[in-house]
Amino acid sequence: MVEPRAELQTYQEQLPAMLSSYxxxxxxxKDTQTVHFSPTYQDALDWAYATFGLDHFFVKKVAEDQDVVHFMRDLGPCPI
Known part of the structure; x- marks a missing residue:
């Protein structure tokens, strides 16, 4: 399994190139591969779930300036 930070690192490394077209x-x-672009977050999420099911993937807006928002599906049980 790829370290979760690898996907964020891939995003950061490829952002300058992605900005020109996307x-x-x-x-x-997925892992260290840019696999799909969509016009909306929901479209990207729908595509990713249809393609990868419940396996891990990373969805993020291609933008130079962004709000800090992270969503992780696999958080495990909540410690009470």
Whole structure:
């Protein structure tokens, strides 16, 4: 399994190139591969779940300036 930070690192490394063609769209990254772009977050998420099921993937907006928002599906049980 790829370290979760690898997908964020892939995003950060590829962001300059993605901005020229995909600014404002949403990218799906699986492991260290950029695999899909969609115009909306929901479209990207739907595509990723249809393609990868419950396996891990990363979805993020392609933008130079962003709000800090992270979503992780596999958080495990909540410690009470």
């Amino acid at each position: 600014d404002g769209q949403y990218v799906v990254i």
